Amino acid sequence: MKPLIRSAALLVTVATTLSVTACGGAEDDNTGHTRVLLDWNPNPDHLALYTADHTGAYDEQGLDVEFLLPGNTADAAKDVSLGRADLAISYETDTIIARAEGLDVINVGALIPTPLNSLITKASSGITEPSDLEGKSVATSGLPSQQATLNYIAEQAGIDPESITMPNVQQNLNQALLSDQVDAIFGAYPNIEGVELAQRTDITTLTAAEMGVPSSAELVIIANPTRLSEDDAYADRVRNFLAGTADGHDAAMRDAALAVDALTPETAGAYDPDLLAAMVEATIDILEKGNSDGDTTFGVQNPQAWSDYADWMRENGLLDAATGSNALINGADATTNDYLPA
Known part of the structure; x- marks a missing residue:
């Protein structure tokens, strides 16, 4: 779950x-x-x-x-x-x-x-593309690949990966976003987190493909x-x-x-x-x-x-x-x- x-x-x-x-x-x-x-x-x-x-x-x-x-x-x-x-x-x-x-x-x-891996944020955050992540906090679930992938996404968007704070919240992605602990979550799935979050708030979802990551x-x-x-x-x-x-x-x-x-x-x-x-x-x-x-x-x-x-x-x-x-x-x-x- x-x-x-x-x-x-x-x-x-x-x-x-x-x-x-x-x-x-x-x-x-x-x-x-x-x-x-x-x-x-x-x-x-x-x-x-x-x-x-x-x-x-x-x-x-x-x-x-x-x-x-x-x-x-x-x-x-x-x-x-x-x-x-x-x-x-x-x-x-x-x-x-x-x-x-x-x-x-x-x-x-x-x-x-x-691929399911996506970046999800509240619509009110103003984040609509990867370049908007500069200076933001993005929670992950701690997989070795997630920080490396976010670094790649940031570099492709022309921003410094070091400017993004990436707290590891393990299985608490949705709570971190809903309680405004972070600006976005990465590693969320549109068929799981996305479905639940959409019932509770307006969200923006950026898929891995939309952020330039190849299919896997x-x-x-x-x-x-x-x-x-x-x-x-x-x-x-x-x-x-x-x-x-x-x-x-x-x-x-x-x-x-x-x-x-x-x-x-x-x-x-x-x-x-x-x-x-x-x-x-x-x-x-x-x-x-x-x-x-x-x-x-x-x-x-x-x-x-x-x-x-x-x-x-x-x-x-x-x-x-x-x-x-x-x-x-x-x-x-x-x-x-x-x-x-x-």
Whole structure:
């Protein structure tokens, strides 16, 4: 769940969800037990996951899936690399950064295959284009990529990135904006934060594309490539998880009400029924457009697009800003479609 979007969500307790810090390694006597670390508290971006769980799609694949709440939004790659989670929901940008840092992760499927990341501000702020951010405060949720991306946006707009204050408010983006703690928020999604904020105040939304950032997959499912190559049981669980999630995705796309039913108990206290339904509809509208190639098949990513995006990150200093090293990295090596359903 995202504040008021991702914040009220902190009040949610999910019987099958545990904090990552409360669990040990990812190994378990139950060979079907699969720990999946979320990128955020449960929210409509996860409709494929929770619809799969709700309809029994994971049970049909022989899996006992445990969704873990993140202690920190930047933990995903580290926890998968170290084996503290079997899989995690992360971001294309941060997966490439993790690879550049030497972490043992690979994308095995896209959950949200197109960009969502946006800058949102109150209409009264007067911010209508990136150059208006000079001297302003812009809250982020603390992902390694966010400050680097904002620096790039500022430089392209001809303003000094150092003039922008960037407090890390974690899952409290909406509250920070609504309480006027900051002038804008970055890392907000139009189908989540945007829907809720629009019901409470007049907003201006600038998408990443409108600010000159190339297209990328917003949410991806990452696994540990060493375990995939050395542990057949793990590889089978990853395949089965993706097959079950694909079934959940397809079911949600056919029936938005089913997705709302699946998400309702997981997001109790975060969203009222009408708000949740509006967010689900907005999310389905985005998913219906498919990935950057227009492919609507669940999970599929274009390795060349990942390669091009990693090249853009390196050429524009995003890798250097996030990792301290502008190392050469082949983005195509950071993704695979091999474990998706045929």
